[in-house]
Amino acid sequence: MSLAWTIDLVKELGETKVFTDEATVEKLSKDFYWYSPVLDKRLRDKKADAVISPANEREVEEALAIAYLHRIPVTVRGAGTGNYGQAIPLEGGLVLDLSGMDRIIEIGDGYARVECGVKLGVLERKARELGQELRIYPSTYAKATVGGFVCGGSGGVGSITWGNLWDGNVLEAVVYTMEERPRRLVVSGEQLYDYIHNYGTTGIVTEVVIPLAPRTDWAQAVVQFGDFESAVRFGEALSERDGIAKRLVSPIEWPLPSFFKPLEKVLARDKSVVFTEVAGEALDELKELAASFGGELGHVIEPAMYRKTIGLSDFTWNHTTLWALKADPAYTYLQAGFDRPRYLEQLRALKAEFGDELLMHFEWIRGGGKLLANALPVVRFTTEERLYYIIETCRSIGVEIYDPHTWMLDNGGRGAVQGMQVRKKANDPLGLLNPGKIG
Numbered sequence: 333m334s335l336a337w338t339i340d341l342v343k344e345l346g347e348t349k350v351f352t353d354e355a356t357v358e359k360l361s362k363d364f365y366w367y368s369p370v371l372d373k374r375l376r377d378k379k380a381d382a383v384i385s386p387a388n389e390r391e392v393e394e395a396l397a398i399a400y401l402h403r404i405p406v407t408v409r410g411a412g413t414g415n416y417g418q419a420i421p422l423e424g425g426l427v428l429d430l431s432g433m434d435r436i437i438e439i440g441d442g443y444a445r446v447e448c449g450v451k452l453g454v455l456e457r458k459a460r461e462l463g464q465e466l467r468i469y470p471s472t473y474a475k476a477t478v479g480g481f482v483c484g485g486s487g488g489v490g491s492i493t494w495g496n497l498w499d500g501n502v503l504e505a506v507v508y509t510m511e512e513r514p515r516r517l518v519v520s521g522e523q524l525y526d527y528i529h530n531y532g533t534t535g536i537v538t539e540v541v542i543p544l545a546p547r548t549d550w551a552q553a554v555v556q557f558g559d560f561e562s563a564v565r566f567g568e569a570l571s572e573r574d575g576i577a578k579r580l581v582s583p584i585e586w587p588l589p590s591f592f593k594p595l596e597k598v599l600a601r602d603k604s605v606v607f608t609e610v611a612g613e614a615l616d617e618l619k620e621l622a623a624s625f626g627g628e629l630g631h632v633i634e635p636a637m638y639r640k641t642i643g644l645s646d647f648t649w650n651h652t653t654l655w656a657l658k659a660d661p662a663y664t665y666l667q668a669g670f671d672r673p674r675y676l677e678q679l680r681a682l683k684a685e686f687g688d689e690l691l692m693h694f695e696w697i698r699g700g701g702k703l704l705a706n707a708l709p710v711v712r713f714t715t716e717e718r719l720y721y722i723i724e725t726c727r728s729i730g731v732e733i734y735d736p737h738t739w740m741l742d743n744g745g746r747g748a749v750q751g752m753q754v755r756k757k758a759n760d761p762l763g764l765l766n767p768g769k770i771g
């Protein structure tokens with residue numbers, strides 16, 4: 333414990349909250365950046381000098397004041413499941429591990445007020461016991477924290493009905509600034525855009541209020557198709573069917589389902605699939621709709637078994653990439669926004685040029701009230717040049733790519749970065765919060 337600032341931290345927070353040992357610092361300096369071979373190469377050696385684990389707001393405030401005094405960079409960490417190296421300290425300094433701030437403060441009618449380190453899975457379970465549930469959550473909900481999702485995520489399960497983080501899915505946040513005397517701000521309304529998906533660069537979020545939905549008894553159903561295009565078109569029709577309550581509509585191209593080892597016995601060979609979560613009473617209607625697109629209902633997990641077995645969402649969103657990576661470490665992924673009116677044309681063009689180098693996996697969601705044809709194609713990686721050729725080809729035909737192979741907020745993020753830059757100057761005048769992530 334030789335650094336002067338760590339001695340100050342120990343004095344204020346006590347020895348048990350401050351870590352400088354190699355193993356802890358290394359572990360808590362890393363996230364899931366290695367999903368990207370581009371980031372893997374560049375971020376492998378980055379790490380903090382120390383980690384602290386505050387238990388409450390007062391300790392966050394004290395730690396920030398000490399770091400400011402010594403001009404030490406501060407990078408926040410929730411559960412460290414982000415994919416873009418968001419939680420990796422590029423310039424060393426202090427990692428603020430907020431996973432211990434995990435108090436559910438209040439669950440009211442239609443909302444939950446929580447400390448930032450509460451795991452989304454824990455909150456979902458508690459809310460469901462009380463007849464409510466989360467509106468949206470990432471497929472990493474079992475580990476991921478509310479603060480990490482708000483500050484580093486975008487959308488996920490539930491986004492097909494409720495949109496992404498920017499669609500009213502955060503109601504209020506308590507934020508600490510990085511100044512000589514850190515200020516405690518209570519932020520709501522449009523000002524939240526400066527903090528949602530901010531990578532902890534504009535302030536530290538210690539408390540969040542999120543909206544809850546009434547609980548639904550979800551059935552999980554696999555719908556199988558002989559070809560991927562029918563699967564995506566069925567997904568679109570299901571997404572538009574207002575009468576069917578839904579949480580997940582994920583078309584996945586064969587052979588990706590062949591990588592889902594735990595489902596090996598229940599998935600048909602050579603079939604593209606749509607993984608769905610729909611209200612239990614809608615299963616018959618789902619079956620009929622599937623038939624009209626040439627699809628067949630396959631494996632079904634009844635509502636009574638919700639969360640009692642591995643769930644279908646454990647194979648969707650970026651978990652699809654995880655299963656591909658387990659099968660072959662050469663896979664990586666992209667995040668794509670197809671242009672809804674011509675998405676089939678775009679899909680055909682990409683498949684014609686890239687074939688199995690680009691395995692398709694859509695996530696139908698709503699954003700800004702509109703149905704969006706979003707996708708997380710799984711890419712067989714060879715070289716960076718080839719990866720960026722694929723990205724440029726997508727862009728040249730009007731498929732937007734939100735590049736997951738960069739840690740820069742401006743490139744990969746979808747928030748209002750210009751507003752954030754202004755906010756950063758006010759809240760973090762010395763640029764100490766997660767330096768190097770925002771241009």
Ligand SMILES: Cc1cc2nc3c(=O)[nH]c(=O)nc-3n(C[C@H](O)[C@H](O)[C@H](O)COP(=O)(O)OP(=O)(O)OC[C@H]3O[C@@H](n4cnc5c(N)ncnc54)[C@H](O)[C@@H]3O)c2cc1C
Nearest residue numbers: 410411412413414418471477479480481484485486532537
């Ligand atoms: C297999 C897999 C699947 C995934 N699926 C999804 C998905 O469906 N949807 C999705 O959006 N993401 C997804 N992700 C990315 C990630 O899991 C989620 O965004 C998750 O919500 C991040 O939460 P976390 O607690 O791990 O955050 P972390 O990784 O710890 O942090 C994320 C970012 O937020 C900052 N941060 C964390 N807490 C705070 C705070 N309290 N105040 C200020 N800044 C903070 C960190 O500095 C970092 O920049 C996936 C990742 C993997 C590996």
